[in-house]
Amino acid sequence: MILKKRIGTGFFLLLFSFCLLNYYTVTDVNAANLPDFRELAKKSGDAVVNISTEKTVKDQKRNMPPNMFRGMPNGDLFEEFFNSPFGPNGGSQGEEDGRRSRRSGSLGSGFIISSDGFIVTNNHVVEGADVINVNLSSDTNKNKSYKAKLVGADPETDLALIKIEVKDSLPFLKFGDSDKLEVGEWVIAIGNPFGLDHSVTAGIISAKGRDIQAGAFDSFLQTDASINPGNSGGPLLNMDGEVIGINTAIVAQGQGIGFAIPSNMANKIIDELKNHKKVSRxxxxxxxxxxxxxxxxxxxxxxxxxxxxxxxxxxxxxxxxxxxxxxxxxxxxxxxxxxxxxxxxxxxxxxxxxxxxxxxxxxxxxxxxxxxxxxxxxxxDGAKVYEEGSTPDNQDDFNLGIQLRSLNKDDMRRLRITDIEGGLLITAVEPDKEADKAGIKPGDVILTAALKPVLNTNDFVKIINGVGKERGAVMLQMMRRGQKFFVTLDLSGKK
Structure with a gap:
């Protein structure tokens, strides 16, 4: 009995030792496979700058009705104050339009791309700024602040190039090839989130080519490296210390979802801003x-x-x-x-x-x-992409859910239509019917159906019952507030 107990105890200790050894071995292997960001952060951090701006903004004018204090005790004094430079009607001294002026500021990030002081950031960081302050953190320029001038900006991609004048050569970062990036690669972001100087966060590339409806040229890198307000304009770096993205946007309701402009797009635009001060497309x-x-x-x-x-x-x-x-x-x-x-x-x-x-x-x-x-x-606004409405359900030919009539001269004058001969004005759209689900709204004008002009309702009905039935769908060219676009009515299954 004693021998069995000793064997059982020995076996348990042996098993425990094996598990413990295996745990630490696996832990050491996993730790060995994790990247070490210390050298990368140290090497790249000196080329990242903090940007603060100042600009003058005017509050909305708040005029009080004239003589509103008439008949009140001391009404003349109130009237005099409200119309004084310090009152709502008068604005600040020197403000002829009666609106108060105040100073406003913003914080962001940027990074140096040349030793002579060219700096990349986001357009929204410096847009409209009267003063652009750049704070450096390199050993030779520790805590030095410079006034920067705007070289050029491209609002469509939210990129800007600024310049500071320096005597000494500055550390700078180089652009990498964002096309070679693969989802899952390690990256780090360096910036100034919430004014916290030179914060470093790490993560991976979560996705490429994201369209977040920020502009016409959306093709963002998505990363789970922590991006917060103040990171805007800062670099997203690969493990070689190359800039493969410019941090630009976040999903306010989410965590670990940040977006960066790919370096291959940014590099071309920055070169054009540097050489021509604007981007021509x-x-x-x-x-x-x-x-x-x-x-x-x-x-x-x-x-x-x-x-x-x-x-x-x-x-x-x-x-x-x-x-x-x-x-x-x-x-x-x-x-x-x-x-x-x-x-x-x-x-x-x-x-x-x-x-x-x-x-x-x-x-x-x-x-x-x-x-x-x-x-x-x-x-x-000639290149705007118009999205079609919701996918319509099948309905019969006579239940499209629209009321329409031919345009008259008064309609064309009111809608400022000058480049067409006529069309059909949508006067009402029935909820949840075919036209409504296709995105058609009252006030829209139908110009063509199946690419054929429609000047009256008879033209429209003939096309619906002809080409529309034959193809199972009919495409309408519409005009809304001067813009032309197409919607499609699904007629498949119609009788």
Whole structure:
């Protein structure tokens, strides 16, 4: 009995020792596989800067009604105060428009890209600033502050280039190749979150090519390295110490979801800002939108690849080259175009004045057009991508859920329509019916159905009952607040 107990105890101790040894061995192996960020943070941190800005903003004017104190005790004194430079009607001294001026500031990050003081940051960090302060932290410039000047900015990608004047050479960072990044790679972010100087956070690349609806050229890197307010403009670094992204945006409701502008996009833009102080992009003067399966069916296409021209602006490059609303662009200079974003970015990457060849499908036929690019102008809003409405459910032909009538001269004058002969005005849309689910709204104007003009309701009904039934879908060209776009009504299964 005693011998059995000793054997049992010995076996238990042996098993315990084996498990303990195995635990520490596995732990040591796992620890050995984890990256060490100490040298990377030390080497790169000196080239990261803190940015603070100052600007003058005006409060909204708050005028009090005239003579509102008349008849009240000491009313004259109240009236005098409210109209004085310090009162709501008067604003601060020197403010002729009656609005108070106050100083406002913001915090952000940036990083040095050349030894002579060029610094990259986000446009939203320095936009509208009267004063841009840059604080360094390198050993030779510890806690030194410099006034920076704005070299150039690109609001569409939220990038800016600033410059400080220094006597000594500064440490700087180099751009890496963001196209070579793979999801799961380790990265670190260095910045100034919430004013906490030179904070370092680590994580991985969570995804690439994210579109977060921040602008026309969204293709962000997503990372779970902690990004917070104040990190904006700071670098996202790979394990070689190269900048592979510029930290720009976060999901306010989430944790571990940050976004950075890829270095390959940023590098080109920064070079252009450095050399020309602005970014010039090609433009053809169209409104484009994606194609889905219903739209492809309505157009008689074999698939949903390409970019649909929802509208062509009169007297602009595309119009001059002969392009029309309803054309589907499937190629630019022998490069395939599979989406609306492809077309937008391919044209924008080319210079104004360049000639490009567009491969287009029109009424089932392939055509080629040579277009001379103009310069992209945000005020014209010609390249905005219009999304189609929700997917409609099947309904019968006579239950589309819209009331319409022909446009008259008063409608055209009120809606400021000058470039079309006529159309159908949507006067009412029934909730949860086909038109409503396709995104059609009262006040919209139907210009064409199946790419054919509709000047009266008879034209519309004939197309619905003809081409619409034959293809199982009909595409309507609409106008809303001066912008043209397409929606598709699904007629499959209609009687």
């Amino acid at each position: 090609g433009w053809i003067g169209v409104q484009i939108q994606p194609i889905d399966e219903k739209m492809a069916k309505a157009l008689g296409l074999q698939n949903d690849q390409g970019a649909l021209l929802g509208g062509v602006m009169p007297k602009e490059p595309a119009d001059k080259a002969g392009l029309m609303a309803g054309d589907v662009v499937v190629g630019v200079d022998n490069k395939d175009i599979t989406s609306a974003d492809d077309l937008l970015q391919e044209i924008a990457n080319k210079k104004p004045g360049n000639k490009v060849e567009l491969k287009v499908i029109r009424n089932g036929e392939t055509k080629n057009f040579v277009v001379t690019l103009a310069e992209r102008n945000l005020d014209k």
